[in-house]
Amino acid sequence: MPRFEPHPARRPTLIAGASSGIGAATATELASRGFPVALGARRVDRCEQLAEQIRRDGGEAVALPLDVTEADSVTQFVHRAREQLGDIEVLVAGAGDTFFGRLYETGTEDFESQIQTHLIGANRLATAVLPGMVKRRRGDVIFVGSDVALRQRPHMGAYGAAKAGLLAMVTNLQMELEGTGVRASIVHPGPTQTGMGWSLPPESIAPALEDWARWGHARHAYFLRAADLARAIAFVAETPRGGFVASMEVQPEAPLSSAPRERQQLKYPEAP
Template identity: 55%
Template sequence: MTFIPHPDRRPVLVAGASSGIGAATAEYLAAAGYPVALAARRIDRLQELADKITASGGEAVAVPLDVTDEQSVVDCVAKAEAALGPIEVTVAGAGDLAIGLSYEVTSEEFASQVNIHLVGAHRIYRAVVPGMIERGRGDFVFIGSDVVLHPRPWSSAYVAAKAGIDGLVATVQLELEGTGVRASVIRPGQTITGMGMNLDQESTEAMLNDWIKHGLARHGNFLAPEHLAQGVAAIVAMPRGAHMRVVEIEAEGALNKKGSDA
């Protein structure tokens, strides 16, 4: 059976669009012609970005979203579709970062990270994918992490949640086979975002020293959120009939003198 090409209009819902990877992805996709619904808790920051996008000739709407609240997720999708039409593309990237040694964090703190990063992503998935299946097309992109492949000390809850994302994606890819809906995961390496900027200096230094001790900080270069935005754009722009299932994006190490002179 021949796949029908993507429709000309493909509304996008970006969860976690108030900063970092989500904001960069929303702006990048809007510049590429996608109508974008910006979703997060910080509605004032969303509105600023929506105004910036529309001033540049794009189409954007700001919608409040708390991924830990199922009704908020349902309402967010309803408002986004009322403004832009049926959601064709979803990017699930909402999250924050709380650190601590695994034997010191409380079970409540641990569960909170899993609720945001893993269960929150599933809430969004559950709210939009049935409609995609009914239409026979759609892209759902989960923002994962390279900590799944290289776990880092002080991040046990975050690592567990992102490992859960990988397991969820692997499962739903099997379940969505033949529906026309594609589920993908991006695993970013170290990226400069607002996530984790509220951590105290003492804990951060202890964490980084442990990373170095275990060889998990090979160099000091970081990805920019825009690099991940380009990865998302490549996934969803892939012609129907093909599927970028897992994409890993890492920062390159600094050029050595020989390389820079080449």
């Protein structure tokens, strides 16, 4: 006899932040694997376009407005998704944006907005679906974190603080949900090429890149693609019952060197 009942054949899934980037890629990936998906974002028109494409490709998708900074919006999103798709089996919480700026030059309102979006918003989503999951004794809540939560990065202090708080919240959830049948996971993307943050003017990005290199955060110029993270999130969701992925960090692979490794000469700094 198996220790756990397998996943249901149909697993309705909420995807917060589905209008672009990692969220949109995750919606497409999960829908292609048979997950009915509810796409939520403030830019609901983009979610509508993506949902239409998913349906044309044979998947099941609905698009709904969602602003994770508004409690009523989260409540309505979860309620309408449940009405249209059924009980929620999976949550992918990835709504958010990135604020670039040195902490000492960042106002408290901008700092707070990052906490509201990445931490409080994720908490609103989780608390809206977890009681039902615990009652059914199954479910996955998957949070999109950041490698910045693991290794803080200059010019991303507000974002990093929010993601570090998210990591702490998920770690507590894992302990408190143990034995309920509900699994809490966090996926940490490394540098990823999406629209989040990269629409800023060069005068905002350039100082950050310079400081990243100074502190060892920019070893090469390759970035992950949103599809790379979508596959990682799908892996977490599809992990068979009996085990779960507590934390996953995904980093971009460096470009291949022009010379074989055995011919490279490493140069170390001279001793003082």
